[in-house]
Amino acid sequence: MAARVKRFLSAESGVAELLKVTPELRFTGQTRDEYKRWRRFFLSRLSRNLGPTPPRVPPKLEVLERCAMDGYTREKVIFNSDPFSSVVAYVLIPEGASRRDPRPAVLCAHGHGVGKDGTVGIVADYQKQFAVELARQGFVAMAPDWRTFGERADRDEWVRRPGRDGCNVAYLAFGYFGYQLLRLNICDAQRCLDHLQSRPEVDGRRLGGMGCSFGGTMTTCVSALDRRIKAAVVVCYISTLADALSDRGNVNVCGSQFMAGLRTIGDIADVAGLIAPRPCMVQIGRRDECFIEKDALAAFDHLRKIYRAAEAGDRLVLDRFEGGHEVDLSGGVEFLKQHLL
Numbered sequence: 001m002a003a004r005v006k007r008f009l010s011a012e013s014g015v016a017e018l019l020k021v022t023p024e025l026r027f028t029g030q031t032r033d034e035y036k037r038w039r040r041f042f043l044s045r046l047s048r049n050l051g052p053t054p055p056r057v058p059p060k061l062e063v064l065e066r067c068a069m070d071g072y073t074r075e076k077v078i079f080n081s082d083p084f085s086s087v088v089a090y091v092l093i094p095e096g097a098s099r100r101d102p103r104p105a106v107l108c109a110h111g112h113g114v115g116k117d118g119t120v121g122i123v124a125d126y127q128k129q130f131a132v133e134l135a136r137q138g139f140v141a142m143a144p145d146w147r148t149f150g151e152r153a154d155r156d157e158w159v160r161r162p163g164r165d166g167c168n169v170a171y172l173a174f175g176y177f178g179y180q181l182l183r184l185n186i187c188d189a190q191r192c193l194d195h196l197q198s199r200p201e202v203d204g205r206r207l208g209g210m211g212c213s214f215g216g217t218m219t220t221c222v223s224a225l226d227r228r229i230k231a232a233v234v235v236c237y238i239s240t241l242a243d244a245l246s247d248r249g250n251v252n253v254c255g256s257q258f259m260a261g262l263r264t265i266g267d268i269a270d271v272a273g274l275i276a277p278r279p280c281m282v283q284i285g286r287r288d289e290c291f292i293e294k295d296a297l298a299a300f301d302h303l304r305k306i307y308r309a310a311e312a313g314d315r316l317v318l319d320r321f322e323g324g325h326e327v328d329l330s331g332g333v334e335f336l337k338q339h340l341l
Contacts, residue, residue: 057081128326134333173260
């Protein structure tokens, strides 16, 4: 009798089968030399998978407004990132910052939702206006809108259906031209770092990153790919693709956060491992229903093995806080103060 055909009829069943395959470059080393060798190969493959970067153009930055706030000044700026994209951002400048007294700066990465406005206190959300607190604590804080969010959101008429996720549509649309949305957002972030380093009131040697949820995705990826970030706070993001692709809700599958081919070479914690040996805080909310604690801790355990192999175990900090899908404000700010101020 002929063998029966295995029946993988749905995408879900096919993905479940693929998840049984061990990623080619998942970190398994124990020594610093093994880490350095792995980092070189993994970074090369990750960069290739993220696809091409668009051409750089002169930013031609314009200051759209400048407002005096309580303890800081808030600028709104716009600049060109590539031949087909402009970035709008708030820059929060603490009192006393100047060419004679330059301050460290933090790239504040917003998550899914209203965009940059949640980080700077224009609206209240799970991000707890962390850019404002950073400015009041002496940091220059830059909060851009990522593509499809905030002032960069696309019209419903272009997305075609108000119920569709604009970042999914943008991912597909840019894909026709060979670009991945995550790579484009990373490039926008790097242009923000360029701007921060050009400002006289910023000490360009002391740059950090912080963000929650999709902001954690951005903080992880930018810090992994750009060593100008000297300390990172990754909030409610570290997790596994097995959980993201489970029947629990596909919480980590969207056009903005999608990394093509990642599971063939590693997992989210492997990407975060590229930040080593630089200081990194991982925040996990005990009641987070998006990136659940049990799965996040499993991913953190793998990240800790990477940091220990890199001889930087003391530079990786776990902040398990009594909260949900939100920023632990005091923990993140104090960590950045410790390593950048």
